[in-house]
Amino acid sequence: MVLSSPKTRIEARNALAAGIMAVACAATLTSGSPPPAAADVDAPAAASGTVLFFDDFSGASLDTTKWVAGLHQWGPDNYGVVPENLSLTTVNDAGTPVDVLAARANGDQYTGAVRGILATDASYPVGDPRRYTRQETGVRTGGLVWTKERFGAGRYEVRMKTLPYSGGCSCIWNYYNPGNGDYTEIDIEMPAAGTGGRADWAHWAGFNSYVSLDPGGATLEDVDLGAAQNDGAFHTYRWDWYDGSNGTPRIEFYVDNVLYATQTATVPTLPAQLWVGNWAASWSGDFDYASQYQYIDWVKISTLGGQ
Ligand SMILES: [Ca+2]
Numbered sequence: 480m481v482l483s484s485p486k487t488r489i490e491a492r493n494a495l496a497a498g499i500m501a502v503a504c505a506a507t508l509t510s511g512s513p514p515p516a517a518a519d520v521d522a523p524a525a526a527s528g529t530v531l532f533f534d535d536f537s538g539a540s541l542d543t544t545k546w547v548a549g550l551h552q553w554g555p556d557n558y559g560v561v562p563e564n565l566s567l568t569t570v571n572d573a574g575t576p577v578d579v580l581a582a583r584a585n586g587d588q589y590t591g592a593v594r595g596i597l598a599t600d601a602s603y604p605v606g607d608p609r610r611y612t613r614q615e616t617g618v619r620t621g622g623l624v625w626t627k628e629r630f631g632a633g634r635y636e637v638r639m640k641t642l643p644y645s646g647g648c649s650c651i652w653n654y655y656n657p658g659n660g661d662y663t664e665i666d667i668e669m670p671a672a673g674t675g676g677r678a679d680w681a682h683w684a685g686f687n688s689y690v691s692l693d694p695g696g697a698t699l700e701d702v703d704l705g706a707a708q709n710d711g712a713f714h715t716y717r718w719d720w721y722d723g724s725n726g727t728p729r730i731e732f733y734v735d736n737v738l739y740a741t742q743t744a745t746v747p748t749l750p751a752q753l754w755v756g757n758w759a760a761s762w763s764g765d766f767d768y769a770s771q772y773q774y775i776d777w778v779k780i781s782t783l784g785g786q
Contacts, residue, residue: 528633528634528781528782528783528784529781529782530779530780530781531630531633531780531781531782532545532626532628532630532753532778532779532780533777533778533779533780534546534777534778535578535776535777536567536578536579536580536775536776536777537578538567539567540567541565541567541580541624543627544627545626545627545628546624546625546626546627547606547624547625547626547627548562548565548624549561549562549565549606549622549623549624549625549754549756550562550596550606550608550611551598551605551606551611551623552595552596552597552598552611553598554758554760554761555761556619556759556761557595557619557620557621557758557759557760557761558595558596558597558614558616558617558618558619558620558759559595559596559597559598559611559620559621559758560620560621560622560623560756560757560758561593561594561595561596561620561622562622563592563593563594564582564583564584564585564593564620564621564622565580565581565582565583565622565624565756566580566581566583567579567580567581568581570774572712572713577713577774577776578776579639579774579775579776580624580774580775581622581772581773581774581775582621582622582623582624582756582757582772582773582774582775583621583622583770583771583772583773584620584621584622584642584646584647584757584759584770584771584772584773585617585618585619585620585621585759585769585770586618586619586644586646586647586766586767586768586769586770586771587618587619587646587766587767587768588618588767588768588769589616589617589618589620589769589770590769591617591769591770592617593617593620594613594614594615594616594617595613595614595616595617595618595619595620596611596612596613596614596620597611597612597614598610598611599611599612618766619646619759619766620759621647621648621756621757621758621759622756622757622773623754623755623756623757623758624754624755624756625654625752625753625754625755626752626753626754627752628752629655629750629751629752630653630750630751630752630753630780631720631722631748631749631750631751632720632721632722632724632725632748632783633719633720633725633780633781633782633783634717634718634719634720634779634780634781634782634783635651635653635665635717635718635719635720635753635779635780636715636716636717636777636778636779636780636781637651637715637716637717637755637775637777637778637779638713638714638715638716638775638776638777639713639714639716639755639773639774639775639776640709640711640712640713640714640773640774641669641681641708641709641714641773642709642757642771642772642773643709643711643771644709644764644767644768644771645675645680645681645763645764645765645766645767646759646763646764646765646766646767646768647757647758647759647760647763647764647766647771647773648668648669648670648675648757648758648759648760648763649668649669649708649757649773650666650667650668650669650754650755650756650757650758651666651667651716651753651754651755652664652665652666652667652668652687652753652754653665653751653752653753653754654751654752654754655747655749655750655751655752656692660691661749662689662690662691662692662696662747662749663689663690663747663748663749663750663751664687664688664689664697664747664751665687665688665689665718665720665730665747665751666685666686666687666688667684667685667686667716667718667732668684668685668687668760669681669683669684669685669708670683670684670685670763670764671683671684671685671701671702672685672699672701672760672762673685673701673762674701675760675762675763675764676762676764679703679707680764681707681708681709682703682704682705682706682707682708683701683702683703683704684701684702684704684708684716684732684734684739685699685700685701685702686700686702686718686732686739686740686742687699687700688730688742688745688746688747689745689747690745690746690747696745697745698742698744698745700740700742702732702739702740704734704739708734713774713776714734714735715733715734715735715736716733716734717732717733717734717736718730718731718732718733719731719733719783720746720747720783721746721783722746722747722748723746723748725782725783725784726783727743728743728746729741729742729743729746730742730743730746753778753780755775755778756773756775757773
């Protein structure tokens, strides 16, 4: 989750170290009807290894044995992520019903009932409502979930439709920062942090990895995927993380099974929680809309074996 500057990034992430695990917020999650059998067609392809984690969001509500419905705020010029922007629903994907987690983003034209937050007391852990103060506005708020458990090296896959309009980062990252120098972060961010103001912002992804927040501790790549990701179709975003125990240390980044980047200089080794959703990153566009939705079909973490 690239912030506006290294300094604010470090401050925010030190605060995160206070404890992500602590509080599962009260969520206002709703669901549609039970999924029709046809929804099974959106199941992922056969795994290359053992499945460690999977959710296709087909239940009656968010599975809080797997996920925390995120309440958090970091970075400048946004009012955080709030559980009120999360819901389970079924969307029509070219005639096929697909059960999804819908993560709403509210832009500068938003006048609805959701209220955003600012982080005002870092003595409380991430996700603890006492850490934040509710605001009178709901603009520039997002929706995001993170896993309750930490996961290590392996294949991470998310099938989703990214946010369609400029303003809001559709993102996947894992994160571990206990404050003792240990650090794990691997990101896929759309748009990339350096491309939110471009006319072709929807073509770009940030592929990032970190082993520390010190200079030289990160590899940040802005990559042109060659086509707009907000084309109304589901796409599968993936990284294969080889930490040294399962092959030469590297991270391979894929979109729809096409390899776009390989990073070898900053490969983490420690298990981390996976975050999936969207947030109103100040660099992610113009926010000239009321509300828009990111639709997440499924999330899977599996082993890569001894490759
Ligand atoms: Ca699904």
